[in-house]
Amino acid sequence: MGRSKPNGNNGRERQLLAQEAARIIVDQGIRDYRIAKVKAAERLGLSSRGALPRNAEIELAVSEHLQLFGRESHVDLLRTLREAALTAMELLGAHSPRLVGPVLSGTADSNSAVNLHVFSDSPENVALLLADLGIVYRPYERRLKSQRNRKAVADVYAGFRFQQHHVAIEATVFPVDGIRQAPISPIDGRPMRRADMNAVRELIKQA
Numbered sequence: 001m002g003r004s005k006p007n008g009n010n011g012r013e014r015q016l017l018a019q020e021a022a023r024i025i026v027d028q029g030i031r032d033y034r035i036a037k038v039k040a041a042e043r044l045g046l047s048s049r050g051a052l053p054r055n056a057e058i059e060l061a062v063s064e065h066l067q068l069f070g071r072e073s074h075v076d077l078l079r080t081l082r083e084a085a086l087t088a089m090e091l092l093g094a095h096s097p098r099l100v101g102p103v104l105s106g107t108a109d110s111n112s113a114v115n116l117h118v119f120s121d122s123p124e125n126v127a128l129l130l131a132d133l134g135i136v137y138r139p140y141e142r143r144l145k146s147q148r149n150r151k152a153v154a155d156v157y158a159g160f161r162f163q164q165h166h167v168a169i170e171a172t173v174f175p176v177d178g179i180r181q182a183p184i185s186p187i188d189g190r191p192m193r194r195a196d197m198n199a200v201r202e203l204i205k206q207a
Contacts (some may be wrong), residue, residue, distance in 0.1 A: 097118045114167055
């Protein structure tokens with residue numbers, strides 16, 4: 001009688017899937033957690049149709065993987081990324097920059113970009129500032145969800161990608177009043193954690 005394929009509902013299987021997905025994210029630089037979960041299920045011979053680990057479980061597994069296998073090199077990497085973030089934030093200081101994402105949470109790896117939120121009612125103002133500073137940038141668009149009237153609403157935001165200290169910086173532009181409410185995190189469904197320059201300086205000191 002052939003062995004039936006587990007469907008991912010078992011707690012141990014969820015943990016194994018989360019650990020394998022974390023390994024794929026770190027090793028391959030995949031940023032889509034759903035893709036990483038499906039790849040992990042395929043690699044382990046488990047069904048991806050069952051209850052896959054939640055994104056928060058994947059992020060925890062990524063953090064544990066980096067601490068276990070990265071150790072001092074990961075601490076050094078985080079410091080480098082956060083220092084690059086702070087430099088970029090100082091350059092963009094007129095637009096109240098905030099650090100978000102893996103570099104803030106500590107789950108960044110060598111494939112991670114620094115993610116910033118900046119605030120201006122005209123994205124062109126941010127582009128002009130970068131140009132005045134002699135910084136070469138590439139525009140992009142990012143779709144993010146926000147909570148409005150108890151409903152999750154997706155909006156598209158302009159952004160600019162550039163290099164700082166050989167680190168990729170992605171600055172997504174929100175309206176000025178967008179500083180009051182962060183978009184929804186795809187990790188836990190809560191408002192994204194944001195850190196201002198003082199908070200980033202403290203993170204660097206603590207490293």
